[in-house]
Amino acid sequence: MESKFCILTDAEDLRTLISSTEDNLQIERTRTLFEEIRASINNNEEEDRSFWRPVLPWGGVYTIRAGRRAISCTPLYVKISLKNTCTIDGFLMILYIILRDNHSFPREVGIFLGRQFVEHFLYLMDSYDYTTVKMLWIWDRMSKRQYRSVIHHAALEIDLFGNEHENFTKNLETMLSTMQESLCTNWSCPARFQEFLQRTININPPHELPHRDPIQSAVEEFFCPKIILCKELGCNGLREFSQRVFCHGPPPFVILNMQLWKSEELSYVPYHLALSQHRYSLEGATLFNKEEHHYSAAFQIDGYWMHYDGLRSDNLILLNKPPELLLLSSLVYIRASDK
Known part of the structure; x- marks a missing residue:
């Protein structure tokens, strides 16, 4: 066999x-x-x-x-x-x-x-x-x-x-790949220059909820330059991270991994997102049912939202309201200028 x-x-x-x-x-x-x-x-x-x-x-x-x-x-x-x-x-x-x-x-x-x-x-x-x-x-x-x-x-x-x-x-190959360079201020650092390549966009919920949109803030945190203590063994320098950039330019759509977010951390989901000097618009989302360990999806056509669930007999329905008792797994945004 x-x-x-x-x-x-x-x-x-x-x-x-x-x-x-x-x-x-x-x-x-x-x-x-x-x-x-x-x-x-x-x-x-x-x-x-x-x-x-x-x-x-x-x-x-x-x-x-x-x-x-x-x-x-x-x-x-x-x-x-x-x-x-x-x-x-x-x-x-x-x-x-x-x-x-x-x-x-x-x-x-x-x-x-x-x-x-x-x-x-x-x-x-x-x-x-x-x-x-x-x-x-x-x-x-x-x-x-x-x-x-x-x-x-x-x-x-x-x-x-x-x-x-x-x-x-x-x-998705390299479409969502981003790269960030870092340089340690300590000349004796064993790995002074580093490059960090990431294939997906994993955004972490903020430790404290910001005054403005938490998702936009988390995206900016993912892409922005930063300075942290160097984690190399025996090094006491500061590691400076450059602005994170897409390896092949702004993609036609992006998928934000939202698995670490709790429902109470999402007061609302933004319909528009500023990302890599482009404006992106919300097009869809994937949802997770914890009890069934099952994923479903929602997407919009002509301004109407539909819910897709392959397990149901009527597995594509027009939504009156968002599906209940489901956790947000991903958000999908498209480049608005091409809509």
């Missing part, structure tokens, strides 16, 4: 399957998923606030041909079961909305994730081929950093249980 699972490393078979899927769906499809969601908002009645069909349902079963590695001459088909996919589902939904709602972003994001990946991702989402979308992310993105989740070879199962930032955010 293990040899059958090894076919997952052959990206050519995934491209072939995506190509055949596109051929089959070309005739059937009338409107893209984004067009259908937008239409459902405009035609929504008060008594029916749910989307007309399930979107990115939790989990999935992916059928794949064993191909060249199969011992038998007869083509062998195996089924790969996906479990606990909520660690990527919410972000995949938000990523799709961002790319479809901002015309210049697919090209920009393609610089980091690859043009072919972005094209395949959008086509599969447009065509409602959700399990293949998840496999595309796992295969093309997660495999580059090795799987952070459990793969059960004998059961032909991929279990994505874990943290959404491990399974999604850190796989």
Whole structure:
């Protein structure tokens, strides 16, 4: 059974399957998923606030041909079961909305994730081929950093249980990478000059709530220069940190890791954020249900907010108010000038 699972490393078979899927769906499809969601908002009645069909349902079963590695001459088909996919589902939904709602972003994001990946991702989402979308992310993105989740070879199962930032955010390559240099004032310091590279934007809640927006303050704290005591062994100097900058310029969207924040520390979430001399606007958020250990997501289209939860039968609904009893896991902001 293990040899059958090894076919997952052959990206050519995934491209072939995506190509055949596109051929089959070309005739059937009338409107893209984004067009259908937008239409459902405009035609929504008060008594029916749910989307007309399930979107990115939790989990999935992916059928794949064993191909060249199969011992038998007869083509062998195996089924790969996906479990606990909520660690990527919410972000995949938000990523799709961002790319479809901002015309210049697919090209920009393609610089980091690859043009072919972005094209395949959008086509599969447009065509409602959700399990293949998840496999595309796992295969093309997660495999580059090795799987952070459990793969059960004998059961032909991929279990994505874990943290959404491990399974999604850190796989955005260098798009969110920031760099900060530091120099110790002590000439005898064993590591006087250092560079600090970070792949995600982890902002810490303030020790004391500031007089103004705590999230904006935390972002500024993350990027601003500072001076602290040097932590090198035997050094008594001061370490001066430079302004933190994006390695490849301001990204089209940013994801703020909010896992360390408590509900009482968030009196409100700002709709606009000043970041790296650009103005960013709130586009989405991911939410965490502590009791179910489950992630969901919220995002906006045309000024309306929708809640997506892959575990529910009606998993995309128009919101009257924010979802209750959920912790904030991430905030997603887009560059406002490109909206």
